Amino acid sequence: MHQKRISAPKSWPIAKKTSKWVVAASPGAHSRDAVPILVVLRDMLHLADNAKEAKRILHGGNVTVNGRVVKKDKAQVGLFDVLTVAGRNYRMLPNPRGKYELTEIGEQEAKRKLARIDNITVVKGGKLQYNLHDGTNMLLAEKYSTGDSLVFSVPDYDVVEHYECKAGNKAMIVGGKHSGETGTIVELKMVASSRPNMVRIERDDKQFETIDEYVFVTGSGGG
Numbered sequence: 001m002h003q004k005r006i007s008a009p010k011s012w013p014i015a016k017k018t019s020k021w022v023v024a025a026s027p028g029a030h031s032r033d034a035v036p037i038l039v040v041l042r043d044m045l046h047l048a049d050n051a052k053e054a055k056r057i058l059h060g061g062n063v064t065v066n067g068r069v070v071k072k073d074k075a076q077v078g079l080f081d082v083l084t085v086a087g088r089n090y091r092m093l094p095n096p097r098g099k100y101e102l103t104e105i106g107e108q109e110a111k112r113k114l115a116r117i118d119n120i121t122v123v124k125g126g127k128l129q130y131n132l133h134d135g136t137n138m139l140l141a142e143k144y145s146t147g148d149s150l151v152f153s154v155p156d157y158d159v160v161e162h163y164e165c166k167a168g169n170k171a172m173i174v175g176g177k178h179s180g181e182t183g184t185i186v187e188l189k190m191v192a193s194s195r196p197n198m199v200r201i202e203r204d205d206k207q208f209e210t211i212d213e214y215v216f217v218t219g220s221g222g223g
Contacts, residue, residue, distance in 0.1 A: 034076035035092070035100055037063065040083065044102055047086060057085070066113050067155025078134055079174060080114045080216070082154060093172070096180040112160065113152045116216050117144055133216075149217040163217040170219035171201060176210050182218065 041047045041054040041063070048054035051073070057063060058071050064084045065077055077083055083090045083102065089110035090102035119131040123139070130138050132150070140159065144150065147165035152158065163169055165188070172182045183203030191197050196211040 033100075034078035036073065037065070037070055037075045037077055038073040040077050040102070041085070044100075045085065045090075062086070064155075067111075081134070082110050082113055084110060094174045094179045098175070098179045111154055113154045113157075114149055114216070114218065115152060116149050117146050120144075120146055147212060147215075147217070163220060165212075165215070165217050168221035169217050170221070171199075172216045172218050173201065173210055173214050174216055175214040178208060178210055179214075184221070185215070185217070188212070 035044070037058065038051055038054045041057055042049070042051065048057060055073050058073055061069050061071065062085065063070050065075065066082050067084075077092055079092055079094070079100075081092045082105070083092065089105050089107060091105050091109075092100055093103050095101045115132040115134055115136065117130050118133050121129045121131065123129045127139050128143065130140055130144065130150075132138065136157075138157075142159070142162075144162060145165065149163040149165070150159050151161035151163070153160050165185070167185050167187055169185050170182065171185050173179055178201070181201075181203055183201040185199060186202045186207060187200040189198040189200065189209075196213060198209050199212050199215045200207055200209050201215070
């Protein structure tokens with residue numbers, strides 16, 4: 001199936017009226033906002049002039065997402081995914097306009113994948129299953145909390161760091177009018193209603209509030 005350009009997710013950095021259709025992302029771990037790898041190669045990195053050339057690059061087996069080779073043109077690339085192609089490494093991040101963009105990163109940084117814990121469920125045997133923002137579900141012996149971030153090594157997905165969602169830690173905003181901004185968590189505000197919880201962020205000596213869904217903890221208070 002294809003996706004009409006005019007109704008494509010706002011986070012996709014594509015022209016809306018150049019043609020009627022654009023390739024749709026296949027169902028997968030991320031939400032509907034994830035960008036198909038063909039669009040990434042053609043429209044974001046400009047490594048191909050058309051779909052045929054992008055598919056040729058993929059079939060060469062030299063494109064990886066989170067350390068794993070990707071050959072399907074509809075494969076998803078979503079928030080905080082690590083893409084490697086043509087000897088360069090990129091991380092998918094939001095920009096101030098709410099659209100995804102690829103930020104080039106170094107080789108060592110490309111070995112690390114950030115994921116937020118969105119939900120925790122108890123499975124058979126009393127084990128804890130952590131449901132991450134990118135759709136990954138993992139059974140882990142250690143205890144973490146919803147809203148915390150885990151840093152995984154890629155491609156083996158071992159936990160190498162843990163950042164608590166608490167005051168003093170660093171965070172990136174991934175939605176709303178402050179999308180793409182980074183700052184320090186000042187306060188977590190629990191709302192006693194069906195409305196989302198709020199988080200107060202400080203950036204450049206100024207503070208603002210956003211909903212907790214938009215907050216990704218990216219580091220400890222020291223850096």
